Amino acid sequence: MSTTTAGAQPAATTEADEAAVRKAISSISRPPRASAVSSALTFGWRGMLKVKHVPEQLLDVTITPVMFVVMFTYLFGGAIAGSTGEYLDYILPGILVMSVLFTTVYSGVALNTDLTKGVVDRFRSLPIWSPSPLLGSLIGDSARYLLGGTVIIVVGLILGFRPDAGIVGILAALGLVVVFAFGLSWVFTTLGLLLRSPSAVLNAGFMGIFPLTFLSNVFVEPDTLPRGLQAFVEVNPISILATASRGLMHGGAQTSDILIVLAVAAGLTAVFAPLTTRMYRRG
């Protein structure tokens, strides 16, 4: 990565030079302040750079989803739907939802880890639009969600997933899942600021997201469930998201489902984004 060229005067290039420092101090004029959009995108760029330097951190959004698709398809396919091919059509949109939503917990973990570092003090002391560090890192995370989702769909297509609504349907479903994940990740950033350690955020996050995901129609239709549970599954926003995604991929999506998903995402953002921002500012 480093393309070091041998310096002729090593001493001159490894120490601060008081004259050069004075010149550097006096040589600039202050530009107009960064706009809200520009500072948020700059923080998004920061997130991308981290991935560039440590690409291993993409494992959780690439390998894990592949495992989920293969495992669920071949393990449960025969038992639940009679054949793996048929189950794949049902489960793939569900796994897309589950995998991407699981990833949102890591947004809170990452924020909690960030807080232990000195750089947050600098961000908080800069004259920038105050939500931009948080918004920016969630923009970066959304790119991860998109990547994870794409991996799942590609693996599904390889295994024989053939949705009726074609590529347009797939993209629409992927977009809807990422939008919902963006809204949900604000809940976990709030949690990330509330709890004391990254592992506490991880545990608490999964304690919430795990039951919510399994008590949905991601894996099976709720017809065989006890009545109370069935009622819960039907109003669970994750079920509605899974149903909408299936509809978009296979055709026949209900507009009302899509609107509910978008409204829940907007609602979560409206409540938790200002909460996270205020807590981040206060430190």
Next chain:
Amino acid sequence: MPSAPPLAIEASGLVKSFGDTRAVDGVDLTVASGSVYGVLGPNGAGKTTTIRMLATLLRPDAGSASVLGHDIVREADAVRGAVSLTGQLASVDEDLTGRENLILIGRLLGFRHRPARARADELLDAFGLSEAAGKLVKHFSGGMRRRLDLAASIVITPRLMFLDEPTTGLDPRSRNQVWSIIRALVASGTTILLCTQYLEEADQLCDRIAVIDRGKVIAEGTPGKLKASVGAGALRVRLLDPGERDDAARMLERELGAVTLESDPAALSVACADANRAARAVAELAGSGVGVAGFSLGQPSLDEVFLALTGRSAQDAEAEHGTADQEQAA
């Protein structure tokens, strides 16, 4: 630079508690524009909490302060626009390279892509970091990290800069480099509020010093005044031959006053503030044929200043305040 208000910082009665601990307990500060003001005290005395309140990172529980004429609570954004902060933990991103760190700050301050890159390269050159520019900061040495931190603080030259223990943990060479950067900033007209545990650092750089203990300012003044109030430093002489110590003690006592015989049988010391008088006394000693192995004129340490001001040592104060520091970190 627009005409600065005569006072860069005006704080009165600042209070901040963490749980039951009053980390800052009624601090008043008055810092003139263009000056270097030192806040001196042991770990846990309340220095960092004070600086974090002034830099708008913490909201005071009571009291008020204005920085460059702006209230730190009501006009926090205006304060942020004119100051920069170099925190106790290096305020740079360890997972990015040196250059990326400076470009990031440049972009956040409103530079477009190309000027942000140019500014980053200019600063990397000036701070002797151009060779390491492409390395991740987590692989930087302590001194390099601190220089990058200072560079990040002057991407736009601030009118006031907060420095929280900028040389703690650095080797003497890196420390001297940091001091020279601070002097360059002062020469450009930046006001500096410097927290430190080292009297020598405050003495080298500051126009005025506030000594802080248990969240309160316990002494304030110029470094000279402060040292004088403590009773100066000491001349310490070590002889070639312990047998000559009594002779040497008589001679030094005549020149400078009461001599302390140290546990080292060849060493003795005497309180003395005046370097000229100390030099004459040592010359006299050597001239009379006493073999001098070495001598030093020491400044009073923070510990001596502390002992004189509070009746307890700085270490005791630190032990007592250990919990407050942990709270600050949380």
